[in-house]
Amino acid sequence: xxxxxxxxxxxxxxxxxxxxxxxxxxxxxxxxxxxxxxxxxxxxxxxxxxxxxxxxxxxxxxxxxxxxxxxxxxxxxxxxxxxxxxxxxxxxxxxxxxxxxxxxxxxxxxxxxxxxxxxxxxxxxxxxxxxxxxxxxxxxxxxxxxxxxxxxxxxxxxxxxxxxxxxxxxx
Numbered sequence: 001x002x003x004x005x006x007x008x009x010x011x012x013x014x015x016x017x018x019x020x021x022x023x024x025x026x027x028x029x030x031x032x033x034x035x036x037x038x039x040x041x042x043x044x045x046x047x048x049x050x051x052x053x054x055x056x057x058x059x060x061x062x063x064x065x066x067x068x069x070x071x072x073x074x075x076x077x078x079x080x081x082x083x084x085x086x087x088x089x090x091x092x093x094x095x096x097x098x099x100x101x102x103x104x105x106x107x108x109x110x111x112x113x114x115x116x117x118x119x120x121x122x123x124x125x126x127x128x129x130x131x132x133x134x135x136x137x138x139x140x141x142x143x144x145x146x147x148x149x150x151x152x153x154x155x156x157x158x159x160x161x162x163x164x165x166x167x168x169x170x171x
Contacts, residue, residue, distance in 0.1 A: 007037030097138045
């Protein structure tokens with residue numbers, strides 16, 4: 001009888017210890033101790049007492065699991081595992097950019113960077129390729145994506161350079 005109680009207590013303690021030392025070693029040994037205690041109770045104490053011990057172990061495991069799920073996040077031990085710090089701004093959407101006009105700083109193929117006032121913003125196009133220096137307008141903000149489109153009738157930076165080169169060669 002002492003061996004059965006010892007196996008059950010050690011098994012329960014090892015299962016509890018598994019929450020602090022994850023890795024399945026303590027939990028596996030604890031489960032084996034519980035199973036050994038139940039098997040030994042069937043062997044030494046008979047069928048009826050073995051079933052009572054089995055039911056008690058199963059109910060204890062279920063109650064323990066429910067308490068663990070409910071209490072651990074609220075305990076000081078559980079708070080050690082949770083990171084409460086914010087990593088960045090919670091409002092990542094930038095609706096104030098919609099409709100703003102700026103200039104492509106890099107080639108947008110389809111992603112790149114554009115300048116809006118004094119602010120450099122990572123942007124994507126709706127699929128077209130836009131050369132650096134091309135005026136762009138923000139068409140929408142979808143989460144972290146700022147979607148831009150080239151302003152119609154504007155010349156890209158490379159077109160301006162080629163037009164300037166042609167003018168200089170004519171002069």
